[in-house]
Amino acid sequence: MATLTLTGVKKAFGATQVLHGVDLAVADGEMVVIVGASGCGKSTLLRIVAGLETPSEGQVRIDGRDVTPLEPADRDIAMVFQNYALYPHMTVFDNMAYGLKIRGLPKPEIRRRVEEGAALLGIQELLARKPRQLSGGQRQRVAMGRAIVREPKLFLFDEPLSNLDAKLRVQMRAEIRRLQKRLGVTSLFVTHDQVEAMTLGDRLVVMHQGHAVQVASPMEIWSRPANTYVAGFIGSPAMNFLPAVLVDGGGAARLAGGGAPIRFVDGPRAGGEGRAVTLGIRPEHLEVGGPDALPVVVDLVEPLGSESVLHGRLADDTALVARLPGAAALTEGMRLAIAPEALHVFDAATGARIDPAGG
Amino acid sequence: MIKRVIFKGQLLPLLLLAPQLAVTAVFFLWPAGQAIYQSLLQEDPFGLRREFVGTENFDAVLNDPLWLNALGNTAVFSVSVAALALGVALLLAVQADKAIRGANLYKTMLIWPYAVAPAVAAVLWLFLFHPSIGLIGRALNAAGVAWDYKLNGGQAMLLVIVASAWKQVSYNFIFFLAGLQSIPRSVLEAAAIDGARPFRRFWTVVFPLLSPTSFFLLVVNLVYAFFDTFGVIHALTGGGPGNATETLIYKVYVDGVQNLNLGASAAQSVILMVLVVGLTMVQFRFVERRVHY
Numbered sequence: 244m245a246t247l248t249l250t251g252v253k254k255a256f257g258a259t260q261v262l263h264g265v266d267l268a269v270a271d272g273e274m275v276v277i278v279g280a281s282g283c284g285k286s287t288l289l290r291i292v293a294g295l296e297t298p299s300e301g302q303v304r305i306d307g308r309d310v311t312p313l314e315p316a317d318r319d320i321a322m323v324f325q326n327y328a329l330y331p332h333m334t335v336f337d338n339m340a341y342g343l344k345i346r347g348l349p350k351p352e353i354r355r356r357v358e359e360g361a362a363l364l365g366i367q368e369l370l371a372r373k374p375r376q377l378s379g380g381q382r383q384r385v386a387m388g389r390a391i392v393r394e395p396k397l398f399l400f401d402e403p404l405s406n407l408d409a410k411l412r413v414q415m416r417a418e419i420r421r422l423q424k425r426l427g428v429t430s431l432f433v434t435h436d437q438v439e440a441m442t443l444g445d446r447l448v449v450m451h452q453g454h455a456v457q458v459a460s461p462m463e464i465w466s467r468p469a470n471t472y473v474a475g476f477i478g479s480p481a482m483n484f485l486p487a488v489l490v491d492g493g494g495a496a497r498l499a500g501g502g503a504p505i506r507f508v509d510g511p512r513a514g515g516e517g518r519a520v521t522l523g524i525r526p527e528h529l530e531v532g533g534p535d536a537l538p539v540v541v542d543l544v545e546p547l548g549s550e551s552v553l554h555g556r557l558a559d560d561t562a563l564v565a566r567l568p569g570a571a572a573l574t575e576g577m578r579l580a581i582a583p584e585a586l587h588v589f590d591a592a593t594g595a596r597i598d599p600a601g602g
Numbered sequence: 603m604i605k606r607v608i609f610k611g612q613l614l615p616l617l618l619l620a621p622q623l624a625v626t627a628v629f630f631l632w633p634a635g636q637a638i639y640q641s642l643l644q645e646d647p648f649g650l651r652r653e654f655v656g657t658e659n660f661d662a663v664l665n666d667p668l669w670l671n672a673l674g675n676t677a678v679f680s681v682s683v684a685a686l687a688l689g690v691a692l693l694l695a696v697q698a699d700k701a702i703r704g705a706n707l708y709k710t711m712l713i714w715p716y717a718v719a720p721a722v723a724a725v726l727w728l729f730l731f732h733p734s735i736g737l738i739g740r741a742l743n744a745a746g747v748a749w750d751y752k753l754n755g756g757q758a759m760l761l762v763i764v765a766s767a768w769k770q771v772s773y774n775f776i777f778f779l780a781g782l783q784s785i786p787r788s789v790l791e792a793a794a795i796d797g798a799r800p801f802r803r804f805w806t807v808v809f810p811l812l813s814p815t816s817f818f819l820l821v822v823n824l825v826y827a828f829f830d831t832f833g834v835i836h837a838l839t840g841g842g843p844g845n846a847t848e849t850l851i852y853k854v855y856v857d858g859v860q861n862l863n864l865g866a867s868a869a870q871s872v873i874l875m876v877l878v879v880g881l882t883m884v885q886f887r888f889v890e891r892r893v894h895y
């Protein structure tokens with residue numbers, strides 16, 4: 244158990260700058276999930292923490308100690324890989340015992356720890372098998388077991404669930420969370436799946452092109468995304484973005500496609516009259532009908548049972564997705580209203596969130 | 603994943619195999635049969651008289667102190683060649699695997715010795731180690747080392763071992779490199795995180811994962827040392843000084859071609875044949891059983 248601190252971590256592979264200075268402080272026992280699109284540098288960041296890559300600049304501290312120049316072996320961490328990376332020539336027992344043998348633990352202690360770990364993960368029956376005789380889910384458990392028995396300061400997970408089928412993924416997700424809470428080991432978890440990120444993390448790090456764009460709790464990120472990238476990345480279906488300009492001294496916005504101004508219920512935005520903004524509204528915050536509803540041409544309805552997802556267009560051809568309860572019919576002259584209390588306002592040029600002035 | 607092509611009828615497959623079957627029959631089955639037949643006969647050098655003698659030739663060979671000497675030489679020679687060729691190749695492959703970017707050039711350079719004919723390779727080593735005209739041989743003597751492989755049996759053995767191993771390193775290297783590259787990087791990284799230093803990582807993870815490759819190469823190298831080193835020995839030492847570098851295959855040649863003792867020579871080659879068949883069988887059984895994943 245330990246804290247982890249990253250300060251100004253940068254990484255370049257040759258001419259390509261992959262990380263542009265990442266700062267992060269992970270508290271003792273906390274589970275932080277790093278989430279972002281493919282290629283944004285998540286694995287690279289995790290590998291720098293593991294010591295498998297050296298940062299071009301910046302420091303990694305575990306428990307306050309600068310480990311940046313240390314080998315992976317000297318960092319007292321454990322890592323679960325996407326492809327599990329089990330030793331193919333060793334039995335499950337030997338896979339789990341390998342790290343303990345290297346530390347020169349006495350044999351009975353090794354046996355005790357491995358058996359305890361195996362019991363925790365329900366893999367006692369598999370201890371004598373080789374990795375090739377295991378299913379994907381079982382390999383996943385062994386990889387977890389190998390990490391657990393080490394009792395490291397830090398768990399690192401690099402997309403450990405992405406090779407599992409949907410059902411098993413949900414099950415293992417819950418199991419990892421339960422284990423992590425129970426053992427209280429500080430953890431970094433990398434994923435590109437936002438549902439995984441939301442459900443697993445005490446806090447999330449949303450990464451975009453080598454920057455940590457927002458570091459906050461899942462709810463905070465969902466309800467107050469720092470910019471249009473985060474807003475669009477977290478939440479499914481993704482948030483709708485509508486170009487607009489501020490009117491009424493910043494107290495309301497008028498959509499580029501026309502219609503009545505939408506009044507901000509949480510107060511006026513700075514910049515005043517005419518500032519170009521992007522309004523964000525999640526599909527679940529649109530409802531049918533109402534006095535200021537916008538006419539929408541619906542071109543696709545996806546029924547999901549308890550709800551339906553509508554894909555349509557506004558008068559000025561801006562795409563709009565709505566999530567409505569129950570079954571929705573593909574009707575002519577559908578009108579959707581924006582719930583003003585759920586409105587997000589972003590700067591049109593930079594995409595940064597604009598909060599109410601003074602509040 | 604495996605695509606199978608199924609031919610209907612028997613004519614086409616037979617036709618496609620025919621050239622290979624013909625080559626096998628003419629260059630392997632027929633001479634092998636001849637050797638077995640010969641090994642049971644006693645024949646005078648001019649082929650005028652022959653007499654069926656049963657296993658007498660084999661008895662004579664197995665009790666011949668010179669043959670036993672050749673057997674000992676072969677054991678020392680083969681084990682040394684295999685060990686040296688495998689060891690050096692593994693070392694080079696591990697280095698190449700580390701700096702894989704330069705590996706292509708490296709690989710091309712290392713494959714050359716394999717393409718060199720045995721006699722040419724021998725001449726090359728001769729120019730290096732000949733006591734009076736060889737570059738290194740002269741230097742050794744100038745430095746006070748009494749180097750003359752034409753007189754010293756131990757030195758002669760050393761020279762044929764090194765020259766033979768050198769030719770085989772490239773072949774082993776290619777296989778080792780392929781084996782090393784097929785080990786997933788993440789497995790090595792997992793070992794590093796588990797606390798294993800490079801040396802330990804090599805012996806507990808890399809080497810065990812290479813063991814099917816190593817075993818295959820061991821058998822190939824032994825077979826090479828047994829049979830394909832005739833040219834090197836012939837050109838470098840001619841089996842001498844004395845009989846110090848006379849291996850089994852070389853003795854087959856000496857007895858059959860030089861001494862025209864056809865029966866004994868044939869009996870020796872039959873023994874060699876049994877040896878190689880045995881080695882190959884061990885190989886097939888072992889390789890089938892010892893695949894890790």
Ligand SMILES: Nc1ncnc2c1ncn2[C@@H]1O[C@H](COP(=O)(O)OP(=O)(O)OP(=O)(O)O)[C@@H](O)[C@H]1O
Nearest residue numbers: 256259261279280281282283284285286287288435
């Ligand atoms: N060893 C390397 N040499 C050069 N470029 C690299 C290297 N490793 C990663 N990169 C580059 O760095 C960028 C980030 O890679 P990284 O593996 O961290 O992405 P990721 O966020 O984990 O993506 P994914 O979700 O697909 O795993 C990519 O553009 C990749 O091409």
Ligand SMILES: [Mg+2]
Nearest residue numbers: 285286287401
């Ligand atoms: Mg990755």
